[in-house]
Amino acid sequence: MPFAEARGLRFHLQEMGSGTPVVMLHGLFTGSLASWWFTAAPALAGAHRVRLLDLRGHGLSDRPADGYDLATMTDDVLELTADLEPFGVVGHSYGGLIALRLALTKPDRVTRLALIEPPIADRVEVPPRSGGAIPAERALLAETTIIADLEREQPLSDDELAAIAVPMLFAFGSSSWCLPASERVRRVLPSVSCHVLEGGHALHVDARREIAALLVDFLGAPAPALLDGRQVPYG
Amino acid sequence: MTHAGQRAGGTLPSAGSGAADGTTADEVLVVIAEMLRNVIGDDEILVDSVTMDTSFNDDLELESIEFVALAEQLQQRYGERVDFVTWISELELDELIAMTVGELVSFVARCLEA
Numbered sequence: 217m218p219f220a221e222a223r224g225l226r227f228h229l230q231e232m233g234s235g236t237p238v239v240m241l242h243g244l245f246t247g248s249l250a251s252w253w254f255t256a257a258p259a260l261a262g263a264h265r266v267r268l269l270d271l272r273g274h275g276l277s278d279r280p281a282d283g284y285d286l287a288t289m290t291d292d293v294l295e296l297t298a299d300l301e302p303f304g305v306v307g308h309s310y311g312g313l314i315a316l317r318l319a320l321t322k323p324d325r326v327t328r329l330a331l332i333e334p335p336i337a338d339r340v341e342v343p344p345r346s347g348g349a350i351p352a353e354r355a356l357l358a359e360t361t362i363i364a365d366l367e368r369e370q371p372l373s374d375d376e377l378a379a380i381a382v383p384m385l386f387a388f389g390s391s392s393w394c395l396p397a398s399e400r401v402r403r404v405l406p407s408v409s410c411h412v413l414e415g416g417h418a419l420h421v422d423a424r425r426e427i428a429a430l431l432v433d434f435l436g437a438p439a440p441a442l443l444d445g446r447q448v449p450y451g
Numbered sequence: 452m453t454h455a456g457q458r459a460g461g462t463l464p465s466a467g468s469g470a471a472d473g474t475t476a477d478e479v480l481v482v483i484a485e486m487l488r489n490v491i492g493d494d495e496i497l498v499d500s501v502t503m504d505t506s507f508n509d510d511l512e513l514e515s516i517e518f519v520a521l522a523e524q525l526q527q528r529y530g531e532r533v534d535f536v537t538w539i540s541e542l543e544l545d546e547l548i549a550m551t552v553g554e555l556v557s558f559v560a561r562c563l564e565a
Contacts, residue, residue, distance in 0.1 A: 218523075230519060232536055250515035254547065258540030275516040350514065424544060 219276075222295040228276035229296065230268045233261025236327075237303035238435055240268050241293065241311030243333075243417075244284075244362070245353045248275030251308060255420045259428040260435060264304070269296055271311070273356050284365040290317040294325065304328040304435045308420055309335060309394075316372060319380045329384045330431050333419050336372060337397040374404045384408045385434045387427060389415040409434070474563040476503075479556045486524045490517050503553030525559065533562040 218229050230249055238260055242251040249268035260266050270277035272292055273284060283289070293314055297303060304327050307315035312334030319326045348354030356362050377400075384405065388398040390412050401410045411430060415422025484501040491511070507513040513521075522535045538558055539547065 228516075230523065248516040248519075250519045253519050253536075254515060254539065254544075258536045261536065270516070276520065352514070352516075421544065 220296055223292060225272060225278040225280060225292075227272070227278070227292070227296055228270040231266065232257060232268075233264050233266050235264045236436070237297075237300040238264040238266050239293070239297055239300070239303050239305050240266060241305065241307040241314050242269075242271065242274065243309030243311055244271075244274070244366075245356060246349055247271075247308065247311070248352070250275065251420060252306070255424045256306070256428040256431050259432050260306075262432070264435065265300075267297065267300065267303075269293065271314075273360055273362065274352065279355060279360065281359065282361040282365065284360060284362040286313055286317050286369055290314050290321065293318060294322060297325070302327050304330070306330040306332070306431060306435075307334065308332045309417065310366075312336075313369075313372075316377075316380065319382055320372075320376055323381060326382055328382055328435060329380070330387075330434055331384065332387050332427060333389060333392060333394045333417050334386070335394050335397060336377070337394070337400055338371065374400075377401075377404045383434075385430065386410040387419060387423075387430060388412050389417060389419040389422060391415065392417040392419065474560065476556050476560045479559045479563070480552065482528065483521075483525075483552060483556060483559070486521055486528075487511065487513075489524065490520045501552055503551065503556060505552040507550050507552065507555075508548050529559065529563065532565075533559055 218231070220227050220229055228249065230253060232253075240249070240252040240257055240260075242248055249270045252268055257266050257268060271289055273279040283292075289310075302325050305315040305318060307313070307330070309332075312331035313336070315326075315329050315331060316334065316336070319329055348357050386398065386401050386405075386408065388395050388411070392415070394417055395412070398410055398412055401408060413419060413423040413426050420427050480501070480503065487501060491513070501511075505511060507518060522539070525533055525535055535558075542550075
């Protein structure tokens, strides 16, 4: 099992493919690197060195009691990618917020951002959670400060969003609680690609092949046979 | 490949030395069963046996990250002969969710015979 020690914790990583590096970040609670491993990562691996990370508290990585704020988790990612040349980042949900923070704080490390369902509406929304859907989520909720950490987080300002200089792509689900964020993207970043696809917050699952096609196109890979000949759904 | 609750009944078959380099479906089944024991952990496995009909999701309640760990063990054992990631990417999600041990065994055995 590929594990890396960083910041006093043991993190689980997986890699696939070769080429220019892409780092894929999952969302919180039920997310893990499997979120991308089963969906878009194989398509990107046709032309990229794809690194998948289990964020702290998730998947097979250690689950510390605290440190689920954006600053700490961004620092985790920076350390776990320090050996890579500047890389593209794909982030789902909170993984998208980490990606944005990476681009703001270390713009020299990031070449492109693909953000799937980032919760960047005008206020940070944390959907109500009770109990937890899977054991890992139940443990996170019971044993860590994750909810308190999230509730303390301040949303990115319009100026911060507009200051990000690398190419960006956004995708939102037509039935997702995150959809209002697409309006903010179009208002603040009118020249950035912002797609609405049929699906919910788990858009990488609900629109698995469409998201893979968007990412392959955006990150600069030749379209592999994996994409099944489907058209990239712009719009 | 979802999750949780209590895993259902029994013990896994043991991988004997004869399966060490086995490439037949029966031999691959023993190898995968042993890998599942490692991935899940002995104390969680209550099943009588892992058979070709055993479902990863409904029967073993394998979490998706555990499936990734199983895939990595397969890759380490069989190397490039088994292109597990490409195979997974070509399956639809409902096929992934309904996957049985037998389907994985058949895929591995086909790759090893090629």
